[in-house]
Amino acid sequence: MTALLETRGLTRHFAMPRPSPFAPHQFLHAVDDVDLTIAAGEAVGLVGESGCGKSTLSRIVSRLLDPTGGELLLEGRRISDMPAARFARSAERRKIQMVFQDPTESLNPRFTVFNLIADPLRMLDPPSSAAELRRRVEEAATAVNLPLALLDRLPHQLSGGQKARVGIARALVVEPRLLVLDEPTSALDVSVQATVLQLLDRLRRERGIALLFVSHDLNVVRLLCSRIVVMYLGQIVESGPAQDVYAAPAHPYTRALISAIPTLRADRGERIKLEGDPQSPVSPPPHRCRFAGRCPIEQPLCTRTAPELRELDEGRRARCHFAGE
Amino acid sequence: MTPLMRDRLDTVRHVLFGNPLNLLAFGLFLLILLTALLAPALVPHDPLRTNAQSALQGPSARFWFGTDQLGRDIFSRVMVATRLDLLIAFGAVILSGMIGSLVGAMIGFWGGFWDGVVSRLVDVLMAFPLFVLAMALVAALGNTVVNVVYATAVVNLPFYIRLARGEMRVRRSLGYVEAARVGGSGDWRILTRFLMPAMAAPLVIQASVNLGWAVLNAAGLSFLGLGVRPPTPEWGIMVAEGARYISSGQWWVAVFPGLALMVTVFTFNLMGDALRDILDPRLRT
Amino acid sequence: MSTPVLSVRDLTVDFATRRGPVHVLDGVSFDVGAGEIMGIIGESGSGKSVTAYAVMGILEHAARIRSGEILFEGQDVLKMTRRRRDAWRGRDASIIFQNPRTALNPIRSVGAQIADVISRHAPAPAAEIRARTLEALRQVRIPDPERRLRAYPFELSGGLCQRIGIAIALACRPRLLIADEPTTGLDVTTQAVIMDLIRSLARERGLSVVLITHDLALASEYCDRLAIMHAGHVVEIAPTAELIARPHHPYAAKLLRSVPSLVDELSQLQAIEGSLPDLRRTDLPPCRFAERCERRTAACDAGRLRLEPVAGQPSRLLACRNPL
Numbered sequence A: 001m002t003a004l005l006e007t008r009g010l011t012r013h014f015a016m017p018r019p020s021p022f023a024p025h026q027f028l029h030a031v032d033d034v035d036l037t038i039a040a041g042e043a044v045g046l047v048g049e050s051g052c053g054k055s056t057l058s059r060i061v062s063r064l065l066d067p068t069g070g071e072l073l074l075e076g077r078r079i080s081d082m083p084a085a086r087f088a089r090s091a092e093r094r095k096i097q098m099v100f101q102d103p104t105e106s107l108n109p110r111f112t113v114f115n116l117i118a119d120p121l122r123m124l125d126p127p128s129s130a131a132e133l134r135r136r137v138e139e140a141a142t143a144v145n146l147p148l149a150l151l152d153r154l155p156h157q158l159s160g161g162q163k164a165r166v167g168i169a170r171a172l173v174v175e176p177r178l179l180v181l182d183e184p185t186s187a188l189d190v191s192v193q194a195t196v197l198q199l200l201d202r203l204r205r206e207r208g209i210a211l212l213f214v215s216h217d218l219n220v221v222r223l224l225c226s227r228i229v230v231m232y233l234g235q236i237v238e239s240g241p242a243q244d245v246y247a248a249p250a251h252p253y254t255r256a257l258i259s260a261i262p263t264l265r266a267d268r269g270e271r272i273k274l275e276g277d278p279q280s281p282v283s284p285p286p287h288r289c290r291f292a293g294r295c296p297i298e299q300p301l302c303t304r305t306a307p308e309l310r311e312l313d314e315g316r317r318a319r320c321h322f323a324g325e
Numbered sequence B: 001m002t003p004l005m006r007d008r009l010d011t012v013r014h015v016l017f018g019n020p021l022n023l024l025a026f027g028l029f030l031l032i033l034l035t036a037l038l039a040p041a042l043v044p045h046d047p048l049r050t051n052a053q054s055a056l057q058g059p060s061a062r063f064w065f066g067t068d069q070l071g072r073d074i075f076s077r078v079m080v081a082t083r084l085d086l087l088i089a090f091g092a093v094i095l096s097g098m099i100g101s102l103v104g105a106m107i108g109f110w111g112g113f114w115d116g117v118v119s120r121l122v123d124v125l126m127a128f129p130l131f132v133l134a135m136a137l138v139a140a141l142g143n144t145v146v147n148v149v150y151a152t153a154v155v156n157l158p159f160y161i162r163l164a165r166g167e168m169r170v171r172r173s174l175g176y177v178e179a180a181r182v183g184g185s186g187d188w189r190i191l192t193r194f195l196m197p198a199m200a201a202p203l204v205i206q207a208s209v210n211l212g213w214a215v216l217n218a219a220g221l222s223f224l225g226l227g228v229r230p231p232t233p234e235w236g237i238m239v240a241e242g243a244r245y246i247s248s249g250q251w252w253v254a255v256f257p258g259l260a261l262m263v264t265v266f267t268f269n270l271m272g273d274a275l276r277d278i279l280d281p282r283l284r285t
Numbered sequence C: 001m002s003t004p005v006l007s008v009r010d011l012t013v014d015f016a017t018r019r020g021p022v023h024v025l026d027g028v029s030f031d032v033g034a035g036e037i038m039g040i041i042g043e044s045g046s047g048k049s050v051t052a053y054a055v056m057g058i059l060e061h062a063a064r065i066r067s068g069e070i071l072f073e074g075q076d077v078l079k080m081t082r083r084r085r086d087a088w089r090g091r092d093a094s095i096i097f098q099n100p101r102t103a104l105n106p107i108r109s110v111g112a113q114i115a116d117v118i119s120r121h122a123p124a125p126a127a128e129i130r131a132r133t134l135e136a137l138r139q140v141r142i143p144d145p146e147r148r149l150r151a152y153p154f155e156l157s158g159g160l161c162q163r164i165g166i167a168i169a170l171a172c173r174p175r176l177l178i179a180d181e182p183t184t185g186l187d188v189t190t191q192a193v194i195m196d197l198i199r200s201l202a203r204e205r206g207l208s209v210v211l212i213t214h215d216l217a218l219a220s221e222y223c224d225r226l227a228i229m230h231a232g233h234v235v236e237i238a239p240t241a242e243l244i245a246r247p248h249h250p251y252a253a254k255l256l257r258s259v260p261s262l263v264d265e266l267s268q269l270q271a272i273e274g275s276l277p278d279l280r281r282t283d284l285p286p287c288r289f290a291e292r293c294e295r296r297t298a299a300c301d302a303g304r305l306r307l308e309p310v311a312g313q314p315s316r317l318l319a320c321r322n323p324l
Helices: A054-061 A084-089 A113-124 A130-143 A148-152 A160-172 A191-207 A218-224 A242-247 A252-260 B001-017 B022-043 B074-110 B113-129 B130-141 B143-170 B177-184 B187-223 B235-246 B252-279 C048-056 C081-090 C109-123 C126-139 C158-170 C188-205 C214-224 C240-243 C250-257
Strands: A006-017 A027-038 A041-049 A067-072 A096-099 A178-182 A210-215 A229-231 A234-242 C008-015 C020-032 C035-040 C063-072 C093-096 C176-180 C208-213 C225-230 C233-239 C308-310 C313-318
Touching: A027 A054, A027 A067, A027 A234, A041 A054, A041 A218, A041 B074, A041 C126, A054 A130, A054 A210, A067 B235, A096 A160, A096 B177, A113 A148, A113 A160, A130 A148, A130 A160, A160 A191, A160 B177, A160 C126, A191 A210, A191 A218, A191 B252, A191 C250, A210 A218, A218 A229, A218 A242, A229 A242, A229 A252, A234 A242, A234 A252, A252 C188, B001 B252, B022 B074, B074 B113, B074 B143, B074 B235, B074 B252, B113 B143, B130 B143, B130 B187, B143 B187, B187 B235, B187 B252, B235 B252, B252 C048, B252 C176, C008 C048, C020 C048, C020 C063, C020 C233, C035 C214, C048 C093, C048 C176, C048 C208, C081 C308, C093 C126, C093 C158, C109 C126, C109 C158, C126 C158, C176 C188, C188 C208, C188 C214, C208 C214, C214 C240, C225 C240, C225 C250, C225 C308, C233 C240, C233 C250, C240 C313
Parallel strands: A041 A210, A041 A229, A096 A178, A178 A210, C035 C208, C035 C225, C093 C176, C176 C208
Antiparallel strands: A006 A027, A006 A067, A229 A234, C008 C020, C008 C063, C225 C233, C233 C313, C308 C313
């Protein structure tokens, strides 16, 4: 069965400004050779810290950014070689929608809630009449538990949780197949976060919408997603079923990440401290592991050969010479 | 009434009645506007009528601001001049505002080659002392009122271009622009429907302060004999004509038009502050 | 019990706004002992940052302190003259902020910023100031301090900037450090390092720390005692382990159940119904959580609510008439 979304060798490099016209170009490897598959109705969590490339990847997947290499396939059809402007007008645009991190910044302060939700609908799936438009907007609002009375309000009159829900309603109204969520709950209070997470889960189950949930918070991702993908400096370093990765991480970075998260549980282990600064993402040397220099289990091999992403067991992969040890 | 309008009116009410200066600003502005509209119909004397016998008389019950060297009533002339001065100022500001903000928005949004070209042109324009540039333009284009408007507009363009460009560069990477792209909007729609209306506030504020400068500019040009010609009543000319009488003690000929200029510029500046209070979203609670 | 380093008593603060006064804090009281790490937990709008700024005396212009005392080692800070307060701030008590890069002056080198604080409170010849600046950098474990002296904030990572912030705050060896969401916005691996640093510095020097955060899990790892705030009220104060194991206040209990790291299934996560009351209202009920609370009784509306010790648990304070 064709996956809903697939990336093959997806790469995004940014050219850095050169000190002189004679110096060679340096490139920032924001995303390097990423293979990602998302099945219909699946919730995949994309985890990593700042600079790992997850935000860039999420924007490539939602076609806000063009890749510099590799391909992006939606339902088997390649969408990565179409220029972004043409994609925006195609029928495919509505199939991938995005929910943004900061609800305050991502809602146009001059539009009413009604218009915020209606605008993508008008552009991507224009309904036949004003009444039909209203019906669909109201349906999207109800689906996210947004009281219809709020439709006439302006964003600054809403609470954080309500704004987050408007962001979801707006993405939902065009009936997408894939929702890319870029840290949708990190700007929200924890009490509201629960509501939004449960809402997303319900929408996924009821409507079969796949979710690509980008976050730095492994705890949240573990609850919502069935699969986790961990990124570091532009590469996937680990992937697998969420519960397995959380319970028994194979890559040393994942282990350090999990141990660094404060938790109320009494059964947490010893914290793994990562010393040193991360390597630079600009022109990384191709023959060493990008985690070398910070890795607690580093061996001489790690600076001579870069590890490949290899399959460990069923569905689990890790990019480490000593994964799982 | 849309919610946006209702929200705005609320803010207006708070701003106007919260700060007496704002109320003063708008009051004065209304007064000046009314004067411009109604003065020609309501003034006690014909502003163009000369009368050698009443020349250079001080302020009196008959001639509230006194008379000038040709016996014309200064009060009537000052009041009637309001219309011309405001017309020139508004004309110049609207022209430069609209063209400047569109150009600035476009280069701010797309950047690239044209941004470089236009920005350098703006730099060149701003390297000149602006008043001298205005003078040069009027002299080159011809000594008419319309050319004063054009010259003032050209001289003001850089401010709007820069302002619009700056605002656009800040906003073009905002979250809701990305959201609009995902929602199927193309560049042009994002520019016109989302970003330019958001820029309106700082532009309007700039324009209101600019109005003060434009009035001064027009008056300054006509003071030097460019643009408006006598006997048309206009504050600049009147100050020019009256200047030579100050040393002989007939201060009223120059002072009253000067005061009118001062009050007008002051009002526009105050209004700029008041508008900023109303329109600046950061001040919203 | 020795005098607490910080004792906030019945602090009530309003903000004057265009649409009337906002009752941001109402009767906030808590103590911080010497060498203790106290956590103040609250969501947005709880007033936790306002409390911190009130203690440091850096509230914004629109803030009005209506009543209350802020006792630092027994002395009421609110009654100090402006000059004494300025001298006190930075020398006896310090604060570090969220978003370290923006809290630093972008156009001065970090070494200069540390030196500024030192020379303000303890003027000395330049060579000695430099030595003390380097010492401050070493204390926060910044490698290669001589080179970093001349660095500017934009050249440093978020974690390093926060360390500089800590260095500035601790340069004059204060007895109290207020940390207002010091790690929000930092990567979780960096967060762990920064919090460990703060904790070890506090233990080494007997420094009292007030950690302000919305992250209950973070606070539970590092704090000795927790104070939970809601809508300008302190609702419960207790030693960390006891509060986490057995919260008495309904809001505290709900807060614990909304933390993702504590549950195994999404369905076990609980949201908190309703939203914060509008703090501009003049008819706010005595308990500001009452309108969202299932345990509300008539007693809850009867008269002002105070933090009171719980029978049998001397170290726990509670402001609730129908606790769990």
